[in-house]
Amino acid sequence: MSKVKNAKNGTQLKSQMTDEELLKLEAKYCSWGDTVHYVDKPNIFSECAGCYLYDRNGTEFLDLQMWYSAGNFGYNNKRINDALIRQVDKLPQLACQYLHEEKIRLAASLAGRMERTAEEKGRIHFNVGGSQALEDSLKLVRRQAGRSLVFAFMGGYHGRTLGASAITSSFRYREHYGHFGERALFVPFPYCFRCFYGKKRDSCDLYCLKQFEKLFESEYYGVIDRKTNVCEFAAFYVEAVQGTGGYQIAPREYFAELKKVLDRHNILMVDDEIQMGFFRTGKFWAIEHFDVTPDIIVFGKALTNGMNPISGVWAKEKLISPKVFGPGSTHSTFSSNPQGTALGLEVMKIIEESDFAVEVPKKGRYFISRLKSLQKKYPQIGDVDGLGLALRVEMCEKDGFTPNKRLADTMEEIGLSGTLSTGGKKRGLVLDIGGYYKNTFTMAPSFYITQEEIDLGIDLFEEALIRALKRG
């Protein structure tokens, strides 16, 4: 935590309004259509530092989720903040129609890395916000294939623009918004704790993948013309580790085998790394755990550590060369804005200078070991798993399997109430719930979390669990 300034010393913008007054204002003028009102009484935070959020009373909340993994490098990271301020001093603004050095360097840094690690020449196209980068990837796919339909995973989440919603599994995101003529065909993800086919991992022999492969055996399964080997679906959108879906981790051999099937039928693999990229799983891209190079990678969030957003796609040269994806193919006002690129460049430098490939898995292993200890005490902790510092904890009934959404909700609420007392002072705990049955804590702590902070997190988690179980 040494790298972040002590937030408590920061200048305070004086505010005359109480929380209640602010909430009243919010109830009147803010749309409730975002995710704030998933809970009954939303929290107002006013400061942040390292692993912590602070409310307006100064109560400290340990954050185990870090903005869905946008804040990998800790809140209020001085080095990254300074990079932003330097850019603000010099070139805070520039229309993306013109070039600036940081854009070029960041693209070179990202695409150069792929050249070295994956031996694959490609290019970077920037945008702002993950969904917009996702939309750009859809354009690349359609441009190449001349078809618009794609496969995607059950449990997959790719954003909320209309195009991204069409390939995000949950129907709830489409329900009220008319017809989605590009709805993906959703394929079971290898979520082995709750196998869609009721198989067990040790004996399944990747049955789920074989079922996918089977689709190509007869034209009557509806996806391929066996005479022309043209598939109705132009690409398969994957998250190597599912994000919103609940931090499910696929078996290690899964994606390489999947890619073979896709290659056989000229189907592109698009890898959405928006949540899992930039070492969240202990490797630069989560897909690197699976020995496979996707055709397109979509990234965002942590590239700027949750500051001025910048997102983008990397694509293989043949998909994105100026010849096929020429000037004016796509565009957005803030697509490669100079603050975002400066932040991204600093993040890339930090990554180069750090040893996250070792540190993140190490911290992850420790965290999991502590969670597994808890699991032994509490049968309600059904599944504990993780890759790097992407961790999942499923809250269940006593049988350790039946999903217990209520228990997870109660624990989240207790954590956010800021009334936990572990460690001798009133504290809060920031947890987030995901998963197919909304019973899974998806944890994405700061890469700079210390062992002591992990221990604190475990203690707070246990306190919340005990209190929730008491409520019954």
Added chain:
Amino acid sequence: MSKVKNAKNGTQLKSQMTDEELLKLEAKYCSWGDTVHYVDKPNIFSECAGCYLYDRNGTEFLDLQMWYSAGNFGYNNKRINDALIRQVDKLPQLACQYLHEEKIRLAASLAGRMERTAEEKGRIHFNVGGSQALEDSLKLVRRQAGRSLVFAFMGGYHGRTLGASAITSSFRYREHYGHFGERALFVPFPYCFRCFYGKKRDSCDLYCLKQFEKLFESEYYGVIDRKTNVCEFAAFYVEAVQGTGGYQIAPREYFAELKKVLDRHNILMVDDEIQMGFFRTGKFWAIEHFDVTPDIIVFGKALTNGMNPISGVWAKEKLISPKVFGPGSTHSTFSSNPQGTALGLEVMKIIEESDFAVEVPKKGRYFISRLKSLQKKYPQIGDVDGLGLALRVEMCEKDGFTPNKRLADTMEEIGLSGTLSTGGKKRGLVLDIGGYYKNTFTMAPSFYITQEEIDLGIDLFEEALIRALKRG
């Protein structure tokens, strides 16, 4: 210009690369799919301040376009920069699932303003980037109407996500990206200099609007069931002043009359103010010139003065109340990020404390008067028009009417070459070309541009014109 720091004194990040080296890197690793390569040799800029961009040699470019109107309040505006830095010190990051004060205050500021000026209660839903806000507006429309098709204007531009491309007139943006089942029905905009119907403004009696109205006379015109008064099109997307389309300004009575037609058939009016909002035209929203309150307003760009992007929609209560647009309706990671809201709040304060309603039109009038003087000298200047500081200059053949794209291109290229000599030193001029025939300079100077800077702009413009005419 007093409000902006002198960019020349800023710390300089040392860079070992020459422009040529950077361009080589860019050619290798950057996608050319954005708008950078619309010109043969793109400029690299490294600093900015007030109305000026600076290349790496220190050459000063007067910018008359200000990032498509994202930079209304000048580059490197100290007050706005300071607001950003304050927020970076205190709460640089916060997941949008939680509340922070600036978000609430900004929503209240924007929606409260509508309550006072338009006597219309509504709410704000934030997002990041104009296209994403536009997509949110499409969700609001579909949610309300249960139908997805909309009207939009020929010449209209609403962004580049797939959903926004479907309602943006230019087919080029859709051409390579598959089928667009929600393609808008494009209606002629009242672009009176080149009337779609060949009419003259002084005698047309809004013929174009009457033709639109005629569509509702018989079910056989294809848009309405006269028995049920249900229209196939749920909304009409408008830009009060067309942006990318070429800064066309509709006749003052146009939109009020249009709204009457739409209301008669329960068609929503969605007003895209992404480019023209925040006093670009001399009023807060451009639509305010037209005495009409749209049902939904979409905004972005200048709200943060081109810094950390934040965008949003304002919608009438009945369209966006929690009852119809409940929690989880839409969402994005950076949708109401704290840096963006802090910037927006500062911009709103500046607006409150300034007199842009007087200043902007005054500067606009002066600018136009100077352009009109030029027009008298050069028959190639076909049309000069403007609203506030949104100005348009059409470059034509000698007849003053036939579009002359080549002339505009040459002038832009000369301006960007940084070789103009007006005012005694080597300078550049930043112009941008838009319009149906790509022959129109769309000018959006800083609100803080001085009379001297306008004069300089006119001189540089004339020099570029003379040199371009010489090239023949």
Added chain:
Amino acid sequence: MSKVKNAKNGTQLKSQMTDEELLKLEAKYCSWGDTVHYVDKPNIFSECAGCYLYDRNGTEFLDLQMWYSAGNFGYNNKRINDALIRQVDKLPQLACQYLHEEKIRLAASLAGRMERTAEEKGRIHFNVGGSQALEDSLKLVRRQAGRSLVFAFMGGYHGRTLGASAITSSFRYREHYGHFGERALFVPFPYCFRCFYGKKRDSCDLYCLKQFEKLFESEYYGVIDRKTNVCEFAAFYVEAVQGTGGYQIAPREYFAELKKVLDRHNILMVDDEIQMGFFRTGKFWAIEHFDVTPDIIVFGKALTNGMNPISGVWAKEKLISPKVFGPGSTHSTFSSNPQGTALGLEVMKIIEESDFAVEVPKKGRYFISRLKSLQKKYPQIGDVDGLGLALRVEMCEKDGFTPNKRLADTMEEIGLSGTLSTGGKKRGLVLDIGGYYKNTFTMAPSFYITQEEIDLGIDLFEEALIRALKRG
């Protein structure tokens, strides 16, 4: 009428039910979703012959509409009936997977005719029912262009399958059936009596066509990429004379000029002759009046004189050769069923042996002259026009222009009541209403109608008009 047997001598299937009992049964078990219940009390007919329908009381109804032109060659045409019966004796059934002589001969007859008259090699693909042939034409278009959107006319009607409804102008046909992602862009038809643009035919200089052409001038009009000359719309669906739309007749030079525009941008012209083909307008195809060869022709209805349905498309070789439209491209059980082909072949023989090119226009001129005489007496007859025996009469207010749907409805109802007394006995008159304002009688009498029968029709029409005017 000599060619048709006397229907009154036919064997009568004894029926114990009264009309009332039948109507009661109908109200219980028949869907009312077809067009029967457009009128309050539908007629039950039990026999037909020549130009006449007979109800179960033997009341004779003169039919001036002949099943929307399906019955061109008269009801109960002995020669055609005999051809059917011959086929029933010999080869009444055969799966369309196998060949039979009549299919081949009919295709050769139709395509051979095009070779001779239009000097264009092509092929015939059969189907059953006009809509299905229309759907086949959409497949040919999409196969060729790789795009699905098309232009079609305001007032156009192409059928009621979902695909045909998408390109039929009236929204009412789509309103309750979800999203139509292939909705055509509807272009004003040159319906000169009520010009969409308010022009007059003698001075318009085909303004409507020029407005269509204008769409291709700028990419911002939304239909074309001027750099690639690719149009967003793959084809233009036309009816040379609009059918359901109200028997509007385009100016003679219209379609040749339109075809030039389309050819310039590689847009196919698809000519829907389902209602107007087979000499209804005095030429084999209605489009032959306009000196232009479409790329695809769709036909149906009268090919079998309203008997066992067969329909089809003719397409230019390059669009339909086995190379591009290979085995299994499309198919339907009854597509070239032997009874249909035998009937079609007989109709083609009758056409060859007759002189409809002279007879039909001659009868049409006489009919129009009689209608024009009526028009002089009754200002409510607004427009009288016709091509061959496709005739239109617009019922208006006294001003001769304002559409008077009520008057037309009343006249139709009086005609169908079977209570007219012209000619000394109780008679009925079968009229059908079409047109953009549902005030137009579209008349399509039998080709064998005699001068006496035309006179009778005029008298009955006048009687109905007088009675309707009295009702007020």
Added chain:
Amino acid sequence: MSKVKNAKNGTQLKSQMTDEELLKLEAKYCSWGDTVHYVDKPNIFSECAGCYLYDRNGTEFLDLQMWYSAGNFGYNNKRINDALIRQVDKLPQLACQYLHEEKIRLAASLAGRMERTAEEKGRIHFNVGGSQALEDSLKLVRRQAGRSLVFAFMGGYHGRTLGASAITSSFRYREHYGHFGERALFVPFPYCFRCFYGKKRDSCDLYCLKQFEKLFESEYYGVIDRKTNVCEFAAFYVEAVQGTGGYQIAPREYFAELKKVLDRHNILMVDDEIQMGFFRTGKFWAIEHFDVTPDIIVFGKALTNGMNPISGVWAKEKLISPKVFGPGSTHSTFSSNPQGTALGLEVMKIIEESDFAVEVPKKGRYFISRLKSLQKKYPQIGDVDGLGLALRVEMCEKDGFTPNKRLADTMEEIGLSGTLSTGGKKRGLVLDIGGYYKNTFTMAPSFYITQEEIDLGIDLFEEALIRALKRG
């Protein structure tokens, strides 16, 4: 066979052309886009009677397929032919806008039957051709649900209009025709011989159905909003016995269980009986074997015994009452044409007067027993199954399982060559191939086939098999 006239005595239309000349003409003027050219040298037939087709040399072909079940009641069935001729004498034509007795009686006969047998009030909507009736059913579904997407079965076939192609499993039917925004979600059919999940029928416990049911367990499986219980898919299109898919027969308890799942989520069941209706399976509708009443039934083909086509839908009152499916909802020229209704009425009378419920299963059992005897001799006969007279025979490799398309193709070709010699004279055998792997003979013999003719069929089948096996 006593009921059909001896086709050999029929009048012969003299034809001067040889088969070769006709084929040459066909190659020039006929589209090859239908299914004729699935074989290299298509047969030309010129007469038919009972179970037989005759080519122009008088060679007799025993037809075991009967026009994909359109010819249930035998070719050239005198009674049915006479009904047609009676109608041709009396009311051969009538616009479907007017009523005629046969239409009402036929609707009453069909809907009345549902009232008696299924205790369900409903109505009939007629059309022409199965695909058009299918399109009408899509309209009923969309009208009711306000959504357009549907489930359908892998292996399902519902026609070739664009709308029907979207819900037909084979991608080949969509491949060249643009984007299909209403593509169904295809679900595995219980094709137990080749279970999609690799299960065995005796132990599977309807695993496939449970997998379908599982989709509704979590919103992340992509089909349902569990909060609102709204499913993204409005209906499930089923064939109780798959037709083109290969005459697969579902387990008896399957559809009742499926209907329970659908009812739970307000999903309509639409039963496509176009091929299997009218006692093909030994019951009026094939679905009657499964103790379930669908919400909509689509029918066609055999209703007119392959003569003048008429098709239709039956729907439950709440889906089709005039209140929800009012006048003008859909329509086609030939939708309830008098020849078709007269034929349908005669077929309904024959059905009433016959005992097909006993006769058809009895003949089917005999046929199957003979096929099973063959199966014992030839391991290449992999699966023999049947319901009523819908029979399936899968040709395989020696292992009795691996699909052997080549063997089936060769047998079909030998049968169609007309060179079999069983029974002492040169004969042909008409077989048709279907199934997921195109190795399945789908047999649909005439209901009037005699035991001797079945024996002949078996002998010819064996001869073809022996000759094909020799070819190797």
